[in-house]
């Protein structure tokens with residue numbers, strides 16, 4: 001069976017600097033995938049390449065067996081949405097207009113279905129009171145919630161049978177307070193559990209990653225150094241080496257697992273675990 005997203009040997013460089021070394025990536029089911037790794041590891045670059053925000057220097061990417069370059073942008077927009085780190089909108093649109101723009105690819109833009117889904121998502125993300133406010137006047141966290149609503153809305157469509165869709169989120173927890181961090185992750189988890197599709201998210205919080213991920217891609221220096229379940233990837237020694245900080249995994253009496261920092265280390269750990 002072919003992967004629903006299949007990336008073969010994708011690599012990216014700028015002016016002779018290799019930013020992403022060749023990566024193979026396949027996903028063929030609904031899964032919550034976290035891309036984890038230190039600053040500058042290449043996480044955003046990988047997400048941009050996989051979501052068609054950036055063209056690979058070499059290698060190829062296909063969705064549902066069809067190469068990305070063969071997709072019409074309007075069609076692709078219905079199957080994958082990308083929430084990037086920067087939250088700027090050039091003109092003075094209201095929140096409602098920003099959300100309506102997410103429905104641009106659906107010809108029935110002013111239809112009852114569009115109105116219903118906008119109200120539903122705005123309600124679920126606690127945005128109803130902000131609908132008539134200008135987007136650029138919102139706080140950082142409010143903007144993040146609107147942007148999350150925008151990508152969810154981009155993928156909403158009518159019909160009983162839906163293909164697996166892809167939600168790419170680059171550091172969506174930035175600026176969110178703890179309540180909204182959890183709410184966003186629960187929403188994203190529900191997107192996967194309700195079989196709408198897969199979430200591929202860049203995030204830095206290793207404890208939240210452990211709680212929510214089905215699969216983790218651990219990156220370092222432009223390479224994916226481990227790809228597997230949380231149990232296969234989130235090994236304290238491997239994380240400690242990757243981040244150059246000593247981390248230990250604690251299991252509470254009721255079985256809850258979390259990571260904590262022991263003490264700062266730079267060259268204390270050997271590198272034998274990194275494959």
Ligand SMILES: Nc1ncnc2c1ncn2[C@@H]1O[C@H](COP(=O)(O)OP(=O)(O)OP(=O)(O)O)[C@@H](O)[C@H]1O
Nearest residue numbers: 014017019037038039040041042043044045046202
């Ligand atoms: N267009 C570009 N030109 C030059 N260097 C770039 C470009 N894009 C990315 N880089 C560099 O490539 C490296 C990887 O960047 P990337 O944004 O993918 O990292 P990241 O893992 O997402 O980092 P962070 O956790 O800090 O957001 C960084 O050193 C960055 O400066």
